Amino acid sequence: GAVVSQHPSWVICKSGTSVKIECRSLDFQATTMFWYRQFPKQSLMLMATSNEGSKATYEQGVEKDKFLINHASLTLSTLTVTSAHPEDSSFYICSAPDGVGYTFGSGTRLTVV
Amino acid sequence: QKEVEQNSGPLSVPEGAIASLNCTYSDRGSQSFFWYRQYSGKSPELIMFIYSNGDKEDGRFTAQLNKASQYVSLLIRDSQPSDSATYLCAALMYSGGGADGLTFGKGTHLIIQP
Numbered sequence: 001g002a003v004v005s006q007h008p009s010w011v012i013c014k015s016g017t018s019v020k021i022e023c024r025s026l027d028f029q030a031t032t033m034f035w036y037r038q039f040p041k042q043s044l045m046l047m048a049t050s051n052e053g054s055k056a057t058y059e060q061g062v063e064k065d066k067f068l069i070n071h072a073s074l075t076l077s078t079l080t081v082t083s084a085h086p087e088d089s090s091f092y093i094c095s096a097p098d099g100v101g102y103t104f105g106s107g108t109r110l111t112v113v
Numbered sequence: 114q115k116e117v118e119q120n121s122g123p124l125s126v127p128e129g130a131i132a133s134l135n136c137t138y139s140d141r142g143s144q145s146f147f148w149y150r151q152y153s154g155k156s157p158e159l160i161m162f163i164y165s166n167g168d169k170e171d172g173r174f175t176a177q178l179n180k181a182s183q184y185v186s187l188l189i190r191d192s193q194p195s196d197s198a199t200y201l202c203a204a205l206m207y208s209g210g211g212a213d214g215l216t217f218g219k220g221t222h223l224i225i226q227p
Contacts, residue, residue, distance in 0.1 A: 034215070044217045045217075046214040104157050106155070
């Protein structure tokens with residue numbers, strides 16, 4: 001089946017630094033990649049939608065200058081959390097339509113200290 | 114605004130019994146519905162999806178959709194302790210420009226008691 005590889009699985013960074021999260025579709029082309037964020041005991045909240053070769057679209061309330069998304073190829077989308085702060089600590093998950101449903105990456109646990 | 118509502122639980126069910134999970138959605142434009150299982154700290158795993166009114170069965174799982182009532186449910190027969198997890202209901206609406214992201218409910222925490 002379709003697989004989305006997400007790295008890193010966890011990361012700890014200092015406040016003010018940037019963190020890049022990568023999602024790669026391994027056996028299919030992901031024209032679109034959705035980025036979600038999940039706080040403890042909360043649901044997945046869609047942050048942004050990236051489309052290969054075009055600018056990402058962000059959900060209301062999500063700062064596009066803080067959460068930089070790049071989708072330069074059909075198999076790679078990246079999310080960079082810039083100038084991270086403790087309130088950005090969360091579980092970040094990518095997801096791509098796979099022709100049947102949606103395939104999720106394994107998630108990245110970000111802790112900002 | 115698109116919303117998907119679920120009872121957060123916990124829902125406790127004895128092993129071997131039927132677990133019934135419910136979900137309602139606010140947007141009548143929603144076309145497909147998904148049930149995901151999520152273990153703590155892990156990514157969601159797709160259980161099944163449904164887009165037609167009625168029932169859809171897959172092994173021990175049955176999804177039910179009632180578009181008139183804007184209601185989706187998931188039945189788990191012969192519940193096993195390994196079914197203990199949070200179950201997420203998600204709705205999808207196609208905007209015409211391509212697939213939208215899924216709108217998730219907060220999830221129902223299911224506990225299967227041995």
